[in-house]
Every structure is written in C-alpha cells, then in structure tokens.
Amino acid sequence: MALSAGDFVRELKGNKVLLVTDAFLERSGMLDGIIASLTEASAAPPVLFSDVPADSDIDCVNAGAELARLHDCDAIVCVGGGSVIDTAKVINLCLTYGGDLMEYQGLNLIDRSLFPLVAIPTTAGTGSEVTFVAMVKDHAQKRKLMFGSPYLAPDMAILDPELLLSLPPHLTAATGMDAITHGIESFVATNTNSSFTNALCLESLSLLFKWLPVAYRDGRDIEARSATLIASCMAGVAFNNSGVGVVHGLAHSVGAMFGTHHGMTNAIFLPHGMRFNMDIAAERFAAITAFIEPDFAGTTEDKCQRLISRVESLMHEMQMPANLAAIKIPKLNGELAQELALMAAADPAIIFNPKEVSLEELRDLLDKAY
Ligand SMILES: NC(=O)c1ccc[n+]([C@@H]2O[C@H](COP(=O)([O-])OP(=O)(O)OC[C@H]3O[C@@H](n4cnc5c(N)ncnc54)[C@H](O)[C@@H]3O)[C@@H](O)[C@H]2O)c1
Ligand SMILES: [Fe+2]
Structure with missing residues (x-):
C-alpha cells in the first residue's frame, strides 16, 4: 500500500x-x-x-x-x-x-x-x-x-511522477540540466571519493541522458518522468555528500544578479566549466562516458570531448539557450564582470571544485559563456 x-x-x-x-x-x-x-x-x-x-x-x-x-x-x-x-x-x-x-x-x-x-x-x-x-x-x-x-x-x-506531468518542456529541460550538472560536478568534486557517491552520479547521469529528452518531448510519459525524478533525487544525495563546483558558483552569482533560472544558468556554464576542469578531471569525465556509453571507443581525451558534446547536443535538442547573450543578459565587462567573479569566488559551491579558480579565470569563464 x-x-x-x-x-x-x-x-x-x-x-x-x-x-x-x-x-x-x-x-x-x-x-x-x-x-x-x-x-x-x-x-x-x-x-x-x-x-x-x-x-x-x-x-x-x-x-x-x-x-x-x-x-x-x-x-x-x-x-x-x-x-x-x-x-x-x-x-x-x-x-x-x-x-x-x-x-x-x-x-x-x-x-x-x-x-x-x-x-x-x-x-x-x-x-x-x-x-x-x-x-x-x-x-x-x-x-x-x-x-x-x-x-x-x-x-x-x-517522489510522485504524476505531479510532474504538467511541467512545460522548457522547465523540464532547465530543471533536468540542473540534475545533470549535479551529477557531473559532484563526480569530479574534491569531496568525491566514495563508491557511494560514484554509484549515485553514474546511475543518475545514465538515467538523465536517456530519459530527459523523452520527458522533454512528451511530458505525459510517466516512465520518463519517473526516471528523471529518481535520477535527480540520486544526484541530490550525491552532491549533498560531495559538493558541486565552479559551474554552480557562477550560476548562483548570475542567477542572483539577473534572476535567471538556476538550472538553465547551470546548463549554459556547464560545457565551459567542464573544459576548464578537464586537465585535472579528464579521467573522471572519461569514466562517465564509459559508463553511459560503453560502446564509445577512444582515448581519455576523446571520451571527455564526447561528454561535453553530449551535454551540448542535449541542450540543443531541448532548444535551450546556448549562451548568456541568448537570455538577454547585458554584456559582462568591467565592473560588472568583476562583481560577478567576486560573488562566484565567495560562493560556498566553488569550494569543492577540483581545482582552484582565480578571479581572472572566473571572468574568463563569464566571457566564454556570453
Ligand atoms: N536546496 C538544494 O539542494 C538546491 C539545489 C539546486 C537548486 N536549488 C534552488 O532551487 C531553485 C530552483 O528550483 P526549480 O528548478 O525546481 O524551479 P522552481 O522551483 O523555481 O520552479 C520554476 C517554475 O516551475 C513551476 N513549476 C514547478 N513544478 C511545476 C509543475 N509540476 N508543473 C508546472 N509548473 C511547475 C513553478 O511554479 C515555477 O514557476 C533555485 O532557487 C535554486 O537555487 C536548491
Ligand atoms: Fe543546482
């Protein structure tokens, strides 16, 4: 019962x-x-x-x-x-x-x-x-x-997937990308060293890459709603233990300043944050690709690039904005960029990024995501 x-x-x-x-x-x-x-x-x-x-x-x-x-x-x-x-x-x-x-x-x-x-x-x-x-x-x-x-x-x-049937496609996409960001950032975060969080991240990402586009296309698909709901919950347990990273740090500061949706802002920063962390997190990103797409052959670097391109194509498929300019944010230069970089540097999420991020690097990421 x-x-x-x-x-x-x-x-x-x-x-x-x-x-x-x-x-x-x-x-x-x-x-x-x-x-x-x-x-x-x-x-x-x-x-x-x-x-x-x-x-x-x-x-x-x-x-x-x-x-x-x-x-x-x-x-x-x-x-x-x-x-x-x-x-x-x-x-x-x-x-x-x-x-x-x-x-x-x-x-x-x-x-x-x-x-x-x-x-x-x-x-x-x-x-x-x-x-x-x-x-x-x-x-x-x-x-x-x-x-x-x-x-x-x-x-x-x-967790009741029936409650998600009314979620419109753009919010299905944006919220789902938040869960994907949790899975990816938490898998490479400094606190991530346990089989417990590894398992949660990998399985949640596998579910999300498979079912999020289905839920986006057909919001009434209860199997897709159920799978994405379970996956987002698993990714939540994972990042609650491991932390997130630079993508969340930047998304929090841009979201606070301009009121943009959290998941959508994360999605815009995610490919840039992954490229930034790639030198230190290459093996980990490659392990995600190996899990979600076991037939994909190639070097560690190929597998990293593959994961980034999977993120970008999923965003494209779900008609999400690819950059900050597309969501009508004013050009981020001078004092504004510095203020956002300072906010991101002070954000608790960034503590767990797998490598240190300087203010200059944060400004550079803001620029790349524009
Ligand atoms: N506490 C955490 O661990 C954690 C983690 C990530 C994000 N957050 C925070 O969560 C917030 C974002 O939450 P969110 O992405 O779920 O979006 P949201 O709660 O802001 O909701 C976005 C919109 O979706 C609508 N909505 C919600 N459910 C719906 C449904 N079933 N059908 C139709 N419309 C529906 C809402 O009315 C709202 O207009 C941000 O403030 C972010 O900082 C918290
Ligand atoms: Fe989040």
Whole structure:
C-alpha cells in the first residue's frame, strides 16, 4: 500500500501542518489529494501558504513563518520545485529559532532539530528534497543566501511522477540540466571519493541522458518522468555528500544578479566549466562516458570531448539557450564582470571544485559563456 503525505505527518507526530506551495500548484488541483490526506491525518485542514515565487526570497520566508506561528503549526509539508522546498526549509528554521534569519546563514550554524518536514518535489532537478542546503534570495543585496545544516534536510521525501506531468518542456529541460550538472560536478568534486557517491552520479547521469529528452518531448510519459525524478533525487544525495563546483558558483552569482533560472544558468556554464576542469578531471569525465556509453571507443581525451558534446547536443535538442547573450543578459565587462567573479569566488559551491579558480579565470569563464 502506498503511504500518503498524511501518513508521514502522523508518523512524525505533527498535529497542525503548514502546507507550503506556489500559486500555480494551488490553482492546478494537483494538491487536492495531498490536502485530503493531511486533513484526515490531523483532523483539520492544513494551513496553506502558496505565495512562494520562482525566485524565492527572505521576505517570503518571513511571511510563511509568521503564518505558521499564527496557527501554531508544528509540521511542514512542501509541494513544489526547489524554490518551494528551499523556502519551506528556511521557514522551518525561522519557526524553531525565531530572531534574525541572517544569524544562521552559512554552514552548520544550527544546533538542534527543527519541526518535521515532508518534501514532495514537482520538478526533477534540484534534489532539494534530500539535501541539507537551502538557497533563498536577498533581493535588496542581489545575493543568493545559502543555509546549510543536516538539520535542514527534510525528514521524508515523496517522489510522485504524476505531479510532474504538467511541467512545460522548457522547465523540464532547465530543471533536468540542473540534475545533470549535479551529477557531473559532484563526480569530479574534491569531496568525491566514495563508491557511494560514484554509484549515485553514474546511475543518475545514465538515467538523465536517456530519459530527459523523452520527458522533454512528451511530458505525459510517466516512465520518463519517473526516471528523471529518481535520477535527480540520486544526484541530490550525491552532491549533498560531495559538493558541486565552479559551474554552480557562477550560476548562483548570475542567477542572483539577473534572476535567471538556476538550472538553465547551470546548463549554459556547464560545457565551459567542464573544459576548464578537464586537465585535472579528464579521467573522471572519461569514466562517465564509459559508463553511459560503453560502446564509445577512444582515448581519455576523446571520451571527455564526447561528454561535453553530449551535454551540448542535449541542450540543443531541448532548444535551450546556448549562451548568456541568448537570455538577454547585458554584456559582462568591467565592473560588472568583476562583481560577478567576486560573488562566484565567495560562493560556498566553488569550494569543492577540483581545482582552484582565480578571479581572472572566473571572468574568463563569464566571457566564454556570453
Ligand atoms: N536546496 C538544494 O539542494 C538546491 C539545489 C539546486 C537548486 N536549488 C534552488 O532551487 C531553485 C530552483 O528550483 P526549480 O528548478 O525546481 O524551479 P522552481 O522551483 O523555481 O520552479 C520554476 C517554475 O516551475 C513551476 N513549476 C514547478 N513544478 C511545476 C509543475 N509540476 N508543473 C508546472 N509548473 C511547475 C513553478 O511554479 C515555477 O514557476 C533555485 O532557487 C535554486 O537555487 C536548491
Ligand atoms: Fe543546482
């Protein structure tokens, strides 16, 4: 028998649930079954907070926490993409700790358990349902704030591919490329040395290269939705243990400055980040090609180039923008390029890149991706 959101909340001993989602999902009717199961489990309907925008921010987090406090909520269920799940994680932090959110920004600044949190993703990309990080925007500063602690990770995640059937092709592509970036960056990250993360990265990439174009072409294909959802979750567990790298560092800074979608921005930087890391990560990139395309013959370098060209052709097939100019970002030169490079250099994601990246190299990557 399949367990429902309500069963999980009961198991976690939640009485009053805050249901975090976004306006589209609320209108879609897709939440009806979840609301019914939560109502049955706690003998009262959940308190609905559906104001999460795509590029969620600290004001939204504070509003959600205030609503939860007003209704004495003691459990959170979130249904949505990475923006919704990350917002719910930080609402949970706010609810438990109160005070100024900024005090907990950074890594491992939380020292006790939060309220029970159940995450139900509706995109196959971020893996946020299994990670202990949350990214929310500080619009005033044009920065993405990172909160990271094992206590932030959801207690339970439910993967239901039916919830992804409505995802339009361009978002299927962009979110799927986020998962591919997680798999590739985490496989070469400095923290990656375990069979555990190796297995997760390789299998998730194999699933994504096979099924993402199918899900893009036919969003109603439940097998493709299921495979990409499982793969993005696996890649989430992998990068949660291994870290990501320069591609995420740059995507976070450009995303914070210009509000571009996280997965799409990663996709644009991915081939450039791979070429940049190739001298140190050649064997690892070649190992990915050997796994996902065992019949491909050639040298280590051939296999590296093959992986990069697989990424580029997949983006092309899914009609994704190939560079930053195509998404109408102003020319990145002078002070603007320097500011973005500084933001990327200070981003926690870049710590795990397999080699050091200087400011000059970051500016060069911004230039190449333009
Ligand atoms: N915490 C982590 O581990 C982690 C990892 C990667 C990215 N992120 C963060 O996640 C966010 C991006 O999340 P995302 O890529 O899932 O996109 P998103 O959550 O921002 O959603 C993008 C759009 O898709 C719509 N949408 C979501 N599900 C849908 C569905 N089933 N049908 C139709 N429309 C749907 C949303 O309404 C929204 O308009 C960024 O803020 C990024 O920084 C977090
Ligand atoms: Fe990501």
